[in-house]
Amino acid sequence: xxxxxxxxxxxxxxxxxxxxxxxxxxxxxxxxxxxxxxxxxxxxxxxxxxxxxxxxxxxxxxxxxxxxxxxxxxxxxxxxxxxxxxxxxxxxxxxxxxxxxxxxxxxxxxxxxxxxxxxxxxxxxxxxxxxxxxxxxxxxxxxxxxxxxxxxxxxxxxxxxxxxxxxxxxxxxxxxxxxxxxxxxxxxxxxxxxxxxxxxxxxxxxxxxxxxxxxxxxxxxxxxxxxxxxx
Amino acid sequence: xxxxxxxxxxxxxxxxxxxxxxxxxxxxxxxxxxxxxxxxxxxxxxxxxxxxxxxxxxxxxxxxxxxxxxxxxxxxxxxxxxxxxxxxxxxxxxxxxxxxxxxxxxxxxxxxxxxxxxxxxxxxxxxxxxxxxxxxxxxxxxxxxxxxxxxxxxxxxxxxxxxxxxxxxxxxxxxxxxxxxxxxxxxxxxxxxxxxxxxxxxxxxxxxxxxxxxxxxxxxxxxxxxxxxxxxxxxxxxxxxxxxxxxxxxxxxxxxxxxxxxxxxxxxxxxxxxxxxxxxxxxxxxxxxxxxxxxxxxxxxxxxxxxxxxxxxxxxxxxxxxxxxxxxxxxxxxxxxxxxxxxxxxxxxxxxxxxxxxxxxxxxxxxxxxxxxxxxxxxxxxxxxxxxxxxxxxxxxxxxxxxxxxxxxxxxxxxxxxxxxxxxxxxxxxxxxxxxxxxxxxxxxxxxxxxxxxxxxxxxxxxxxxxxxxxxxxxxxxxxxxxxxxxxxxxxxxxxxxxxxxxxxxxxxxxxxxxxxx
Numbered sequence: 001x002x003x004x005x006x007x008x009x010x011x012x013x014x015x016x017x018x019x020x021x022x023x024x025x026x027x028x029x030x031x032x033x034x035x036x037x038x039x040x041x042x043x044x045x046x047x048x049x050x051x052x053x054x055x056x057x058x059x060x061x062x063x064x065x066x067x068x069x070x071x072x073x074x075x076x077x078x079x080x081x082x083x084x085x086x087x088x089x090x091x092x093x094x095x096x097x098x099x100x101x102x103x104x105x106x107x108x109x110x111x112x113x114x115x116x117x118x119x120x121x122x123x124x125x126x127x128x129x130x131x132x133x134x135x136x137x138x139x140x141x142x143x144x145x146x147x148x149x150x151x152x153x154x155x156x157x158x159x160x161x162x163x164x165x166x167x168x169x170x171x172x173x174x175x176x177x178x179x180x181x182x183x184x185x186x187x188x189x190x191x192x193x194x195x196x197x198x199x200x201x202x203x204x205x206x207x208x209x210x211x212x213x214x215x216x217x218x219x220x221x222x223x224x225x226x227x228x229x230x231x
Numbered sequence: 232x233x234x235x236x237x238x239x240x241x242x243x244x245x246x247x248x249x250x251x252x253x254x255x256x257x258x259x260x261x262x263x264x265x266x267x268x269x270x271x272x273x274x275x276x277x278x279x280x281x282x283x284x285x286x287x288x289x290x291x292x293x294x295x296x297x298x299x300x301x302x303x304x305x306x307x308x309x310x311x312x313x314x315x316x317x318x319x320x321x322x323x324x325x326x327x328x329x330x331x332x333x334x335x336x337x338x339x340x341x342x343x344x345x346x347x348x349x350x351x352x353x354x355x356x357x358x359x360x361x362x363x364x365x366x367x368x369x370x371x372x373x374x375x376x377x378x379x380x381x382x383x384x385x386x387x388x389x390x391x392x393x394x395x396x397x398x399x400x401x402x403x404x405x406x407x408x409x410x411x412x413x414x415x416x417x418x419x420x421x422x423x424x425x426x427x428x429x430x431x432x433x434x435x436x437x438x439x440x441x442x443x444x445x446x447x448x449x450x451x452x453x454x455x456x457x458x459x460x461x462x463x464x465x466x467x468x469x470x471x472x473x474x475x476x477x478x479x480x481x482x483x484x485x486x487x488x489x490x491x492x493x494x495x496x497x498x499x500x501x502x503x504x505x506x507x508x509x510x511x512x513x514x515x516x517x518x519x520x521x522x523x524x525x526x527x528x529x530x531x532x533x534x535x536x537x538x539x540x541x542x543x544x545x546x547x548x549x550x551x552x553x554x555x556x557x558x559x560x561x562x563x564x565x566x567x568x569x570x571x572x573x574x575x576x577x578x579x580x581x582x583x584x585x586x587x588x589x590x591x592x593x594x595x596x597x598x599x600x601x602x603x604x605x606x607x608x609x610x611x612x613x614x615x616x617x618x619x620x621x622x623x624x625x626x627x628x629x630x631x632x633x634x635x636x637x638x639x640x641x642x643x644x645x646x647x648x649x650x651x652x653x654x655x656x657x658x659x660x661x662x663x664x665x666x667x668x669x670x671x672x673x674x675x676x677x678x679x680x681x682x683x684x685x686x687x688x689x690x691x692x693x694x695x696x697x698x699x700x701x702x703x704x705x706x707x708x709x710x711x712x713x714x715x716x717x718x719x720x721x722x723x724x725x726x727x728x729x730x731x732x733x734x735x736x737x738x739x740x741x742x743x744x745x746x747x748x749x
Contacts (some may be wrong), residue, residue, distance in 0.1 A: 068729070069730045069732075069749060072656060073655050088586055088587075088590040096656050096658060097655065097657075098617055098656055098746065099617075099620075101617075101653040108636075109621065111586075112609060113590065113593075113594055113606060113608060113626065114608065114609070115597060115601075115607075116604075116605050121601060124600070125597055125605075128593055128596060128600075131589075132590055133590055134586075183730055184730075185700070188700040188701070188702055189702070190699075191702065192702055193702050195650075195726075221651075221748075223651070223652075224651060224652075225652040225653060
């Protein structure tokens, strides 16, 4: 009978000790007070998985998006994954961002805040949003002071939000750097057709796990507005 | 179970309309978040009801004057009306702008009967109102029944003590103001408060939870929640000194917000919520101002902060007679009536969740710091242009928790709307541009929508990118019936040799860049 085998006196003492240690480890895992921000991630759309280390947005990180023709669309596509999974998104200082394009990319509009602070209160507004929303899309037109930028980066790490920074450089350095290297529209002819999709090549780089160069081709936007894979 | 406290409710009908300063015999409606929240009697007689959309209301009554809701103004104008009752009872509580309640037992004994007090209240308030609207007074056991009595009053309605359940029984279930609950009840065939009250309380609790139990208690003529007998200890009061004393509302509003937060947290730790809060202010000259605010259900931190701001606005910007002589030096919030917090069940699928709560809180906070227009959320509208399909509205005007903005899949498409993908940047101020043909002459479109020549080059400031692909003209002729809003334009999608895709619009012989795909 199984019960007889588990009686302590027929179990090898060393084995019993190992067993107990294993159980203790399980308990330790379960009661770990906190998970580090870097261990937690936000999901992204499947088309973007190849561009990011670990295939997801690491909480607390800064993603910088650059390049002519497609940087804004790429930023929206990055925000779409977490947004669809239930996160809130804040767009800071970009009142002209196309909301219809955001929706087509997959951003949930019911969980979207559009915040337009003056340059003088920009850092304060972003700091307030960090931790309250999971994804911040920023594109400051003014110069962000080094001190402010460092403080915001630290706050992001602590609170676990992701900042998608479009246009220009993030002074303390972005964790993930994505550049739209090449883009080409499909569907529009000379006097006929219409814009259908854009084939872009995105190069990825960054720090730490993101330092290994990556490159990926995708349709951004695809025919339905959301990013699509090539082919 | 003891009977609820005998209460007098004085109600000024159509207060939101009165507060706009419009006469009631003209068709006027007040809207909030695109829905009518109040209408003047003249508008109501033409079919403008609460809950109608702005457009529908205008369709029913073309000459309707529409005002946006301004609750701060409603409170500011109501404050002198409430203040006129201060010597009848020291504890006048405001339920909402336009309605206030007093516990009538003491005054009744002093002045000699409920009826005398009711008449006194009516005449005092009538003096201040000076004919802008009338006052209806209801007296009954408990604020809920008294408020309904005031609605049924003409102009005074006294419900005998102990006769409350008979008074409530024939009322429609809708008066509970719980749309979701009453909707279900009506479908179950329970149409009046009497038939709802006749259901066994435990079955109602089992089926509808804490909210249903509260509604059932109200329908039975009881208090919604048994009061927590604990008197709040003095140290639950939250207060802040303001130095230098503030004479403008915007300076105190920030303090109000943090006080409300603090009160909320303190009560939350004790497992209670408050349904009535006293807002106290002290001026630099030592004047004491106190006003009680009650809320059906429980006062959330945002609701408290709003009420504090309105009340301070009412004091600081009120009529000369009630205005304090100096700036406000101290503000305190005293939780007054407590009920055990039953807690809110957060939805598992969609609906209200903790992330919504956090986002709603930061939106409110930023709005306090940056101004109402600095924090916006999208709202679905109709239109054929990218900037019309979704509009931005201040986040304070919509409920952010558990919001749903899914588009109606059955809605027919707008004729003339541009195909997907939509532009990622929609210019607020379109940029002037020239479009030249191969010979360097400007490209035009004639009245029949035909192009003069193929576009070849854009001229944007000094740059002259060559056009590599284009399509159009896609004409739209909008609002041709409206001389002020008539727009006739032809739209083009254009790609230039720098790789940029733009949406151009030709209107009145001029070319504009209206949107960009970047």
